[in-house]
Amino acid sequence: NIDEAPKAKTKLPNQIGTPPNLALQPYEVSAIVVDLGSHTCKAGYAGEDAPKAVFPSVVGSIDQMEVDEPDNPDKNSGSVPDSKSKAKRKLYVGSQALGFRRDHMEVLSPIKDGIIADWEIVESIWDHAFKECLLIDPKEHPMLLAEPCANSQQQREKSAEIMFEKYQVPALFLAKNAVLTSFASGRATSLVVDSGGGSTTVAPVHDGYVLQKAVATSPIGGEFLTDCLMKSLESKGITIKPRYAFKRKDIRPGEFQTVDLDFPNTTESYKLYCQRVIASDIKECVCRAPDTPYDDSSYSNIPMTSFELPDGQTIEIGADRFKAPDILFNPPLAQTIPGMENFAETASSVRGLPQMVLESINKCDVDIRRELFSSILLAGGTASMQQLKERLEKDLLEESPQAARVKVLASGNATERRFSVWIGGSILASLGSFQQMWFSKSEFEEHGASYVQRKCP
Secondary structure, three states: OHHHOOOOOOOOOOOOOOOOOOOOOOOOOOOEEEEEOOOEEEEEEOOOOOOOEEEEOOEEEEEOOOOOOOOOHHHHOOOOOHHHHHOOEEEEOOHHHHHOOOOOOEEEOOEEOOEEOOHHHHHHHHHHHHHHHOOOOHHHOOEEEEEOOOOOHHHHHHHHHHHHHHOOOOEEEEEEHHHHHHHHOOOOOEEEEEEOOOOEEEEEEEOOEEOHHHOEEEOOOHHHHHHHHHHHHHHOOOOOOOHHHEEEEEEEOOEEEEEEOOOOOOOHHHHHHHHHHHHHHHHHHHOEOOOOOOOHHHHOOOOOEEEEOOOOOEEEEOOHHHHHHHOOOOHHHHHHOOOOHHHHHHHOOOOOHHHHHHHHHHOOOHHHHHHHHHOEEEEOOHHHOEOHHHHHHHHHHHHOOOOOOOOEEOOOOHHHHHOHHHHHHHHHHOOHHHHHHOEEHHHHHHHOHHHHHHHOO
16 A cells, blocks of 8 residues: 555755765755656656646647648648658647647547657657646656567667656656555566557566566557447447537536537547547446346346436436446457447457466566466556446456466555556655665766666666
């Protein structure tokens, strides 16, 4: 339990025996912990118990074509090479900037399949976190960045380069998501089931290191479940009206009339983003993992739950409350939802949560399997779903070996589950014994970016 961990002091102790080149010592400042997930970016000070800044990790982008150079006609023809078009887009970051509808604004994500694909967007997200949310100067704070288990060497070196060259941070550390989650619960060895917005990863952590060969991933995360729920509601004739598409007018006190507004220049991606925000609210309010595998017949007469949409219409949701979450356990179920048929070819290869857990444990050394079975940690926004822990434990008990004591652990506090990676980073970066682990700016200048592999295993 996190609350039992001694509260970290924000001042870092000047440790005896720390190498004198450490850029931290003159300042005694807190490190900054940043966890850029596929759905939200979390940032804040090490030693605190929750991130200060939490905002979407997608950005709005408007291509600005007005800056065409008249004397160079071939530049102005529609196909602008990537390098030139880069300078011509304006990015909008943060919930407020995204919540404001603009003509021709596309919603872009910097992350494809869990790996960063667009570094310009990532830099704009980091800028927003440092300058507008935390109001700090990155030159003065060491940075701890959380990274996915599957991060490649090029990705890590690129992060180090940007941090040291653009932001000029005094020191940096890259830590694996699963390791941080494990630390957040006070364990050095555990099996971390991290189900976030874009994907679900099962990673065994032993003595503070990820066992890379046994990591299992699946493309099913919160966003996928939100899509399934949306399509399922659409097939029943319920359309979710994005918030910008109507305004409410008072007729009498307490009574509203909604007036539809029309914005023909809104992009498809922005409309989808706004619908997803609402659908994800519905999912978080009414969905829960079913106790038994879902099938239409046994869930057909389940009592309905009502939900009021922002435009005032009340919808009734029945079996879909259980069907969407069950896709985590049984991915082929997604093919039965109208509009999700294109998932069919991948569905056969995607495994459910219990299978991923067993497969991951079986790839580990025999000696640590018992320990992993007894400390399975749930983390990530999607893992906060009601009844998910109970259902996973039940399924694993049925399929695991007799001798194994299966224990699925999840913090009782939903905030801790959502932010467990960030909280682990906050604990780690404020430990006195961690201070000599930083990859300092002087080491970067001496050895180059590739040294990050040695300093941050």
